[in-house]
Amino acid sequence: MTISETIAHLRGSIPAVLPSLLMCDFGQLANEVRRIEAAGVPGLHLDVMDGHFVPNLSYGLPLVEAFRRMTTLPLDVHLMISNPAQYIERYREAGADSMTIHVEAVHDPRPLLREIRAIGAMAGLALNPDTPVSAVRPYLKDCDLVLVMSVNPGFGGQKFDRRALDKLAELRSLAGDELLLEIDGGVNDATIADCCAAGAQLLVVGSAIFGTSDYLASTRRLVELASSKTTRSPQRTC
Ligand code: DX5
Ligand code: ZN
Numbered sequence: 001m002t003i004s005e006t007i008a009h010l011r012g013s014i015p016a017v018l019p020s021l022l023m024c025d026f027g028q029l030a031n032e033v034r035r036i037e038a039a040g041v042p043g044l045h046l047d048v049m050d051g052h053f054v055p056n057l058s059y060g061l062p063l064v065e066a067f068r069r070m071t072t073l074p075l076d077v078h079l080m081i082s083n084p085a086q087y088i089e090r091y092r093e094a095g096a097d098s099m100t101i102h103v104e105a106v107h108d109p110r111p112l113l114r115e116i117r118a119i120g121a122m123a124g125l126a127l128n129p130d131t132p133v134s135a136v137r138p139y140l141k142d143c144d145l146v147l148v149m150s151v152n153p154g155f156g157g158q159k160f161d162r163r164a165l166d167k168l169a170e171l172r173s174l175a176g177d178e179l180l181l182e183i184d185g186g187v188n189d190a191t192i193a194d195c196c197a198a199g200a201q202l203l204v205v206g207s208a209i210f211g212t213s214d215y216l217a218s219t220r221r222l223v224e225l226a227s228s229k230t231t232r233s234p235q236r237t238c
Pocket of ligand 1 (some may be wrong): 204
């Protein structure tokens, strides 16, 4: 997909519940992708961890390529790695439609965000729970999305940090409708409506879907709860 196709697709799916495949059954990957597609999700969120930027290792290029072969859904790749500059092009080649780097990982995110766009993917910038909005503010014009972490990245199944809600509201008032806002970590039946009320449009969900036996039912419930608090804004036309 081109950047504008991916943006239009995601905007048309707001509130977009994006499953994080970190907690799926990797022994049955094709089946997991088939089941989550059948739940009607608008994209897949893929968590790449390097064991250095975060204290955990997950997966990298080969698995992103494998997901690409298994689905036509947009792949939203969350790069929790110390040296994203070295890998951006290869993740795009592997099939990433959106790539999010962490503001804490690089000295100057601007050239990287521009490179991500230049090679045809949506550019995202993430901030950890202890990082203030002021750290991403200078780069908002170079972002298609900002990812607010509501847990310290590295593991699924952690408790939602409510400071993320104030950050979402602050970002929304700074950036207006131009920017897609995504939230990741501890998003579940109890927290998703508050995320949407604060301005989140892309909701990353791991354990609240993959910890259930019926992905369709859990996704539907989350979308329903999210929809009750989502304010619809006009789609960007350029
Ligand atoms: C955390 C990852 C998340 C996480 C979401 O480092 O970026 O995508 O796996 O999982 P839950 O929803 O269980 O917090
Ligand atoms: Zn993530």
